Amino acid sequence: MTVLAYTAAGRWGGRLTSRPLPLxxxxxxxxxxxxxxxLSRIWLHRAAMERRVADSFEVIRGALERRRAPDELVAxxxxxxxxxxxxxxxxxxxxxxxxxxxxxxxxRLVLEVPKHASASPELRDSLFVVGxxxxxxxxxxxxxxxxxxxxxxxxARAALRELLSDEIDHGRIGWAYLASLDAxxxxxxxxxxxxxxxxxxxxxxxxxxxxxxxREVYAEHGSPxxxxxxxxxxxxxxxxxxxxxxxxGLRTRPIEAWLDAGAFTDRAPTEFA
Numbered sequence: 001m002t003v004l005a006y007t008a009a010g011r012w013g014g015r016l017t018s019r020p021l022p023l024x025x026x027x028x029x030x031x032x033x034x035x036x037x038x039l040s041r042i043w044l045h046r047a048a049m050e051r052r053v054a055d056s057f058e059v060i061r062g063a064l065e066r067r068r069a070p071d072e073l074v075a076x077x078x079x080x081x082x083x084x085x086x087x088x089x090x091x092x093x094x095x096x097x098x099x100x101x102x103x104x105x106x107x108r109l110v111l112e113v114p115k116h117a118s119a120s121p122e123l124r125d126s127l128f129v130v131g132x133x134x135x136x137x138x139x140x141x142x143x144x145x146x147x148x149x150x151x152x153x154x155x156a157r158a159a160l161r162e163l164l165s166d167e168i169d170h171g172r173i174g175w176a177y178l179a180s181l182d183a184x185x186x187x188x189x190x191x192x193x194x195x196x197x198x199x200x201x202x203x204x205x206x207x208x209x210x211x212x213x214x215r216e217v218y219a220e221h222g223s224p225x226x227x228x229x230x231x232x233x234x235x236x237x238x239x240x241x242x243x244x245x246x247x248x249g250l251r252t253r254p255i256e257a258w259l260d261a262g263a264f265t266d267r268a269p270t271e272f273a
Contacts, residue, residue, distance in 0.1 A: 006089070010082035016090060017162045025155040027220065028098065035217060036098045042223045043095035047088045048106040049207065054084035055111040056132055060173070063125035069177055076173050083166040094159045098221075114199075116192070126177075126185060127192050133174025135200040135241065141167045142236030143204070146229060147222050156222035178248055190251040197237060197255050198269045204233055234259070 008014040028036070061077040088105070096103045114131060116124045144164040151157045178186070210226045219225065238259055246252045258269045 006082050006086045010079060010086065011166065012086070016086055016093075017158075018165070019158075021090075021093070021158050022154045025097075025153050027153040028155070031098075031217065031221075035215065036100070039218060039221050039223065040095045040098035040103070042218070043091050043098060044103060044106050045207075047091035047095060048109045050084050050087035050091055051105070052109040052111050054081050054088065056113075057081045057084060057170075059111070059113055060129055060132055063128050064173075064177065067122070067125050067129075067177075070180065073173055073177055073180075076169065080166075080170050080173065083170070087163055087166065090159055090162060094155060094222075097155055119188075119192070123185070123188055126181065126189055127196070129177050130174055130189055130192075131196045131200065133171055134178060134244070135174075135196055136203075137167055137171035137174065138241055138244075139200060139204060139233050139236055141171055142232050142240065143229060146224055146232040150219035150224045150228070151222045152220040153222070156220075160222055175244060178245075178250075183249065186248065186250055193245065193250060193252065194254040194258060194269055197241070198258070201230075201233060201237065205230060 006012075006014060006016070012018055031039070057077055057080040061074060061081065064074045064077055092103060092105060114128065116127050119127060141164060144160055144167055148157060148160045148164060151160055178189070181189070205226070208226050208229050214225055216225075219228070237255070242252045242255055242259075245255075254269070
């Protein structure tokens with residue numbers, strides 16, 4: 001079995017977590033074999049997504065270096081790669097506990113870096129940092145907070161709290177970078193905010209497809225329903241991301257109009273541009 005390495009320079013000095021995961025979770029014994037198999041698949045898929053995010057932060061590190069971002073932001077991006085490798089292993093470990101056996105790492109998901117073909121190379125770097133950290137990582141924090149809020153199982157709650165403690169810092173990379181940009185670059189970024197908001201929500205919806213056989217017990221072990229997740233993510237966009245962007249002087253009215261129309265991921269928001 002291949003296990004991803006996390007380094008002594010990382011957040012927890014080469015350890016997987018700040019505190020060991022609980023050895024026992026009485027709630028697991030109350031699950032049926034089918035329920036344990038479903039939860040194992042969910043957590044193993046999360047492991048695959050976390051590994052893809054590690055690849056994404058490698059791209060972010062390069063973008064920050066090319067844009068001569070503050071050294072502390074580059075250092076945070078380097079540490080974020082390590083964090084995401086730990087997230088991968090942590091999620092694999094939880095999946096294995098539900099499965100009742102050690103599971104190998106899932107197949108590696110391909111990272112598709114947005115092309116932003118009409119943007120300059122310099123602007124593309126900034127757009128990727130904003131898209132990944134301001135939008136995706138802030139959204140990830142809202143997702144994990146929702147999962148923690150519904151989780152009752154000791155194993156899931158402990159793992160989710162570890163994941164959440166990192167994601168908050170990952171989002172800060174994007175917000176701090178955005179604040180460091182000059183007014184002209186922020187104005188350029190503003191034109192891309194609506195499509196980035198749309199694509200971010202659409203990707204999250206694709207990654208948490210509706211399950212006609214969904215059971216509420218899954219929420220108790222870290223997997224709320226798609227409807228609960230989607231509601232939380234839309235609210236994060238409305239109440240966290242949009243106000244933050246507005247505070248930094250970016251043009252958010254197109255996103256607000258799109259949200260007010262309730263279009264969300266149902267159709268591309270070109271009419272609100």
